[in-house]
Amino acid sequence: MLAVHLGESEKLSMGALQKATLAKMPAGMGILEYGYKVWEDWSHKNLVIWKLLHSDSSMTADELRLYRDENLAVLVRAGTDDQIEAFSNTPNGTLFFLCHGDYPVRIGQFTSGASPRTNEKEGWQRRYRVFKEAVKTELYTKNSKKWMPGAQSTFKQVGAGDLAFFEGNLLKPYFETDLAELAVWADEFNKSECEEATPTPADNGAEINKNSKPTALGFNRIYYGPPGTGKTYTLMRLLESDYGADVVSAPADGIALVDAGPAADATVQRYSIVTFHQSYGYEEFVEGLRPVLNGDGETDDVAYEIRxxxxxxxxxxxxxxxxxxxxxxxxxxxxGNISKIFGELITLIEPDKRDPLKGNAPPLELALAYSGEKFSVPANVDIIGTMNTADRSLALLDTALRRRFEFVPLLPDVRAVKDAGELNDPPLAGLIVKTSAGDIDVRQMLMRINERIEVLYDRDHCIGHAYFTLLKKEQNEDKHFDMLAGIFRNRIMPLLEEYFFEDWRKIRLVLGDNQKNDVNARFIAESDALQDLSSLFGSDHGLESYTTKRRYTVQPAAFANPQAYIGIYKPLA
Structure with missing residues (x-):
């Protein structure tokens, strides 16, 4: 690198190169600034970076999402022979930028060799670590060379003569980084982070398949958001696509099927689901004592065993x-009480403490509390949690838990159109409830309700789009309005009462009742304080209206009035 900066073609010792480099440092420039300039000069001439294309023409939306979530670089048969050879032989530590069609997505660095694809699509795959996610999601249009996102190439190196153009037109605007930063990052690559192509036999007696692909490090992830934002739906889709389905004719011990391998007509259930609560503890999650009867009679002694x-x-x-x-x-x-439930596992679940299942001793083992057995967490176990932010704020979570999990927000989806690069369609786009009194735009209505809740309460207590998705599934449009009225009466109104502790004035503001001139379109009726006092206590009551509370009542007839819903997002005359 120093020789490139100096323009030296002769072989000089490292000491001589360092002295010559320092001698060229401009006056007034700091050593750190000069060091960065040296990296910059080298990177503009020598940095190696490739373009990798994941195309929606050869991959489904679910596959694109899976490969992105699992940090998998995939090359299908669409690539030419020279691209396939380059993808297979490019060394670990090599940088690449990933594109989904014409959209740059992220910059990564290979951490494993290429292995054949295991599904029905022929091709190859490699693991990588992520350096930068794209900060700009616009279409890249300057596709004049084969290494550019929209060009018809799957795996192509950015030419040395194009590095400056690549930096100015793609690297800086889409990733807010430059060649020098990439060069430093590439130089810091640690070969110990790479996955071996073939694991060695285990010493502890566990059978390891020598032909298996490298085990990627497990992840710890929590999906969080207000009620009704699709946390369970997202989780079920993830389990279905990544972890198989329920076991057909499962053996009694629940493990024999895994030991023997699934039959042709069976699939292994590769996940377990639990719900945390205040009474849930270490004994149910990790191990604990269970009572057992010694004998068959009712008076036999009770013994305890570790399960x-x-x-x-x-x-x-x-x-x-x-x-x-x-x-x-x-x-x-x-x-749940995280410290009580996880115990010593709070350390073992960290990705770098996991057992990589390569036959070597795990990086860390701890003795379990009851059995004293040495235990480590395998690298092929992912921990996925969900949390409802309306129940408890994210800020109140156990600090140890926050440090060990990545958090994925799932917020109410009120998009009108599908943005570029997004996998899921907008759930409420085009959802219109038609009535004789006018059309109700459900998406706009929910968006306005949540905007008001954010102002009056917070974002954690917004209302999710899932409350209204049943409307879209119902094919008979004549039933839509009755369904909407039922959703508001039985689900939305009780939720708002709970959120605002029956502060009816704020509930009226959320529903826009204060802006509706038609009293019949108001969900909450507000009584006139002075008239209310007179009817209750007579004319000579001596009370002032501003010292007494107003009375509010829910108007059942409003739920059957289309104008009550339209007035939430569109003030009525």
Whole structure:
């Protein structure tokens, strides 16, 4: 690198190169600034970076999402022979920028060799670590060379003569980084982070498939958001696509099927689901004592034995099938006492403390509280949690938990159109409830309600789009309005009462009742204080209206009035 900066063609010692480089440092420039300039000069001439295309013409939307979530670089048969050879032979530590069609997505660095694809599509795959996500989501249009996003190439190196153009037109605007920063990052690559192509046999007696692909590090993730934002739906889709389905004719011990391998007509359930609550503890999750009767009679003695909890059992399954990924799903993870439930596992679940299942000793093992057994968490076990922010704020979570999990927000989806690069369609786009009194735009109505809730309460208590998705599934449009009225009467109104502790003035503001001139379109009727006092106490009551509380009543007839819903987002005359 120093020789390139100096323009030296002769072989000089490192000491001589360093002295010559320092001698060229401009006056008044700091050593750190000069060091960065040296990196910059080298990177503009020598940095190696490739373009990798994941195309929606050869991959489904679910596959694109899966490959992105799992940090998998995939090359299908669409690539030419020279591109396939380059993808397979490019060394670990090589940088590339990933594109979904014409959209740059992220910059990554290979951490494993290429291995054949295991599904029905022929091709190759490699693991990588992520350096930068794209900060600009616009279409890239300057596709004049084969390494550019929209060009007809799957895996192509950015030419040395194009590095400056690449930096100015793609790297800086789309990723807010430059060649020098990439060069530093590439130089810091640690070969120990790479995955071996073939794991060695285990020393502890566990069977490891020598032909298996490398085991990627497990992730710890929590999906969080207000009620009705699709947390369960997202989780079920993830389990279905990544972790298989329920076992057909499962054996009694729940593990034999994994040990023997599934039959042709069976699939292994590779996940377990639990719900945390205040009474849930270490004994149910990891291991604990269970009472057993010694004998068959009612008066026999009670003994206790140590039994594995749901997480320990899942880890045992995962060790028997290192080629597969397993998931521990924890619903309502914020409702449990994390320190009490996880115990020593709070350390073991960290990705760099996991057992990579390569036959070597795990990076860290700890003795379990009851059995004293040495235990580590396999790398092929993912921990996925969900939490409802309306129950408990994200800020109140256990600090140790926050540091060990990545958090994915799922907020109310009120998009009107599908943005570029997004996988899911807008759930409420085009959802119109037609009535004789006018059309009700459900998406606009929910958007306005949530805007008001954010101002009067907070974002954690917004109302999710899932409350209204049943309307879209109902084919008979004549039933839509009655369904909407039922949703408001039985679900939305009780939720608002709970959020605002029956502060009816704020509920009226959320529903726009204060802006509706037609009293019949108001969900909440507000009484006139002075008239109310007179009817209650007579004319000579001596009370002032401003010292007494107003009375509010829910108007059942408003739920059957289309104008009540239209008036939420469109003030009525």
């Amino acid at each position: 594995a909890g749901v997480f320990k059992e899942l880890c045992h399954k995962a060790r028997q099938a290192p080629d597969l990924r397993f998931a521990m799903v924890i619903d309502e993870i914020n409702r």
